[in-house]
Amino acid sequence: MVFHSSSNIGNVSFGALLVACWVNIILFALEVALCVYFLGLHDSNSAGLQKPLISYRLRRPGFKNIPSPIEESLRSNLQEEERTRVGSRWFLICALFNDTLCTILLCVNNYDMLFSKARESSLLWTTAICTFSTCIAVVLEQSYFLLRYWGIAKNLMLSCILGALIVVTFLFILVTCALSVSKQYKPQVLEKLDVPLVAATMISLIDITLASALVWSLKSLRSIRTSTRRLLHKISMHIVGYGCMTAISSLLLLAMWMVNINGYLFIAYCLGRIYSLTVLLNFVLVSWWRAEASRQNNYDGSDGGVGGNKYIFNDIVIDFPRLGVHYSIPSASTIMKPVPVFSMESL
Incomplete structure (x- = not known):
């Protein structure tokens, strides 16, 4: 994290701090733009999800008071979508507030280090708060993907x-x-404790383990829909990329801490925004891919594996071509092995 000795502070370059501050501001502006875009995209998707339920009930005029499996599935999807939407909003609020505070304090920290007498001190109070703010961004990102892993795998121990x-x-x-x-x-x-070494190592370990566990869990899922299998494959590749990006960022922070103070501060300034942007890109990309998968209704007779899957089951496919809605309800008599509880909202 952003802890350094007084001897290293004297070696900080004015140009390096200025570039790091501007890059951090650019990443923060990109984060704000993605937040605004995702909120608009998510609201439109939430409104569109209610149309199949309304249309389906209109097609059953004599059975409006008798819930059917399809109607219960649609209502469950609506409730899950609403919970996801509320959770996403709260996450965005916390991430934006935290990153706004961190960006402002980084600018103040730059001013103090470059133009005031505080440059001679071993540690500034703004540095400590920025370090803690970066830690919060990391914790928010890791907690988000941990909840996603729990929603998919239900693995209590891990x-x-x-x-x-x-x-x-x-x-x-x-x-x-x-x-x-x-x-x-x-x-x-702090120098004897090697705080950046311990913190960066633990963060990288969590990132790599979490990404590996998510990919392994997605490999155990299957679907009779080709579009869903493609969606799972895309998400698996995205998770591998996110794990590599965050872990490499933490490892580079550690390497620069041992080699060059200017490179260390540059990565430390941007690390929190990198983690926040990782989650925001996950929000946007998965929303795109899920919308694309819902428009493609391709069924085949394969076991629907993403790779090395262990569950085999047959489905009864119910098709409403006029509504553009396709559903598959597992037949209890044809299930050969238990299937883990899974919802597309877990992705």
Whole structure:
């Protein structure tokens, strides 16, 4: 994270700090634009999801008070979509507030380091708050993907282990930030503890483990729809990319901490925005892919595996071509092995 000794502060380049600050502002502006775009996209998708339920009930004038399996499925999808929409909004609010605070404090931190006498001090209070804010961005991103993993795999043991690692990393950085701004602050203590080394290693470990677990869980899912299998494949590739991006960012932060203070500060300034943009890109890309998959209704007789799947089941396909809605309801008599509880809203 953004902890460095007083000797290193004297080696900070004015140009490096200025470039890092401007890149951070550009990433923050991109984050705001993606938030606005996703909120508009999500509202339109939520409104469009209600049309099949309304149209289906109009086609059953004599049975409006008798819920059918299709109607119950549509209503369940609406409720799940509403919960996802509310959760996404709260996540965006927290991420935007945190990144706004961090961006402002980074600008103040730059001013203090470059133009005020505080440059000679071993640690600025704005540096500690920016470090904690970056940690919050990392925790939000990792918690989001951990919830996605739990929604897909329902693996209690691995979810608890990853959750415990996230909490331990958060508390470690929180305590370090609190000690750094206290009156008893001793910079040599943080140097001996190698705080950036420990924090970056733990964050990278969580990122790689979480991405691997998500890809493995997606490989165990299957569908009789070709479009759904393509969707799962795209999401798997995206998760691999997100895991590599976040882990490489943390490892580069660690490498620059040992090699060059200017490169270290550049990555540290942008690390929080990189994690937030990772989740926002996941929101937007998955919304696009799910909308594309819902327009393609391709069924085949294969087992529907993404690769190495272990569940086999047959479906009864119910088709409403005029509404453009296609549903598949598992037949209890044809299920050969239990299928894990899964919803497309988990993606």
